[in-house]
Amino acid sequence: MATTTSTQDSGLLDELLPAFTRDSGWQVKTLAVGSGQAIELGRRGEADALLVHSPAAEEKFVAEGSAGSRRLVMHNDFVLVGPAADPAEVRGTSSVDAMKKIAAAQEVFVSRGDESGTHTKEKDLWSKAGVTPGGSWYQSTGQGMGETLRVAGEKAAYTLSDRATYLTQRGTLALEVLSEGDPSLLNVYHVIEMTKKAGDRVRPDGAKAFADWIVAPPAQRLIGEFGRAKFGQPLFTPDAGADEAELGQ
DSSP, X not given: OEEEHHHHHTSHHHHHHHHXXXXXXXXXXXXXXXXXXXXXXXXXXXXXXXXXXXXXXXXXXXXXXXXXXXXXXXXXXXXXXXXXXXXXXXXXXXXXXXXXXXXXXXXXXXXXXXXXXXXXXXXXXXHHHTOOOOSTTXXXXXXXXXXXXXXXXXXXXXXXXXXXXXXXXXXXXXXXXXXXXXXXXXXEEEEEEEOGGGOTTOOHHHHHHHHHHHTSHHHHHHHHHTTHHHHSSOSSXXXXXXXXXXXXX
């Protein structure tokens, strides 16, 4: 299964995959990369299933014809984090206004730069802010969310993170949530089954087994409880069967 670094770095897969193996007998090897890279692995027939969070890219990919069904699994949200001193004075502003202020002040912003779902959302925010980021203040890691948060913390910089990975690493970071709650910061995950059209090595039976399992009530309950005991709040909201147009309302 090709999936995002956020499902790995948050610890969610450590909770779900052993349960899936117990319930189904299938063993899962995960490739935790950005959503863009996960989709490319699916396109090349190097993954049986995808668990990703880049809806526009997913829809375009499914339309190509090598993927099977795409189903809604869960959501959380993105947050803009930065140093407590907040030199760009973005605390409490909208995400787009925050991006404008960071760029105007030329305070360091650390981007994943990896065509992941998070990077895609970040680029969308810059576009809405009317900013083309670049120069010494805009730095790219080309790494996953956990590593990017670490770098941002070391540089006392700003970055965009999914909330789950931030919460799981918060104790080691000198970073605070400074902008949150915009409807545009919704972070939606889907499971996509691959088919033999992508390559002969694809196991559609395994893909369907996993996709069916993760949208079924027992797995959805696991998702809804994950993180509650440790953080006082669940890190993801289960959404299987929901109307996607109504999420975040």
